Amino acid sequence: xxxxxxxxxxxxxxxxxxxxxxxxxxxxxxxxxxxIKEVPMWEQLELAAFLQENWADNQVSCTVQFDPEIExxxxxxxxxxxxxxxxxxxxxxxxxxxxxxxxxxPYEEIVEEKYNELIKKIKPLDExxxxxxxxxxxxxNAENFCDGDKCLVQFxxxx
Numbered sequence: 601x602x603x604x605x606x607x608x609x610x611x612x613x614x615x616x617x618x619x620x621x622x623x624x625x626x627x628x629x630x631x632x633x634x635x636i637k638e639v640p641m642w643e644q645l646e647l648a649a650f651l652q653e654n655w656a657d658n659q660v661s662c663t664v665q666f667d668p669e670i671e672x673x674x675x676x677x678x679x680x681x682x683x684x685x686x687x688x689x690x691x692x693x694x695x696x697x698x699x700x701x702x703x704x705x706p707y708e709e710i711v712e713e714k715y716n717e718l719i720k721k722i723k724p725l726d727e728x729x730x731x732x733x734x735x736x737x738x739x740x741n742a743e744n745f746c747d748g749d750k751c752l753v754q755f756x757x758x759x
Contacts, residue, residue, distance in 0.1 A: 659687040
């Protein structure tokens with residue numbers, strides 16, 4: 601579906617098998633919205649702890665980006681402070697774009713011109729086939745049950 605709709609799809613270089621792929625999805629956050637580089641490490645941790653305490657019934661998945669020069673020395677203190685409020689957290693140092701330290705970043709900031717170029721090539725998400733689309737084979741009202749690392753998903757195979 602993503603290839604058909606002209607999204608950039610590439611092999612996950614970190615996957616242990618050949619099944620992993622990544623899809624590039626351009627996103628516009630709008631104006632006057634802080635991006636992750638403008639949110640300090642401590643605020644990101646506090647937001648994750650808030651979600652863990654008040655919203656999630658399981659572990660909140662959180663990758664905190666931090667400035668190695670400014671916040672790097674605080675990592676140990678931050679882990680100690682949040683050890684009873686977060687079940688897990690990952691840290692990703694912010695690097696200059698030209699550093700090429702990470703082959704495939706989970707989040708990559710782009711300029712407006714690049715966003716406009718990418719968005720012209722793809723089919724908008726609201727036009728893509730979704731689990732609610734007729735003929736998709738997925739019942740949007742189906743209950744899904746997860747146990748450990750497996751989830752039971754029922755597909756309507758009548759179509």
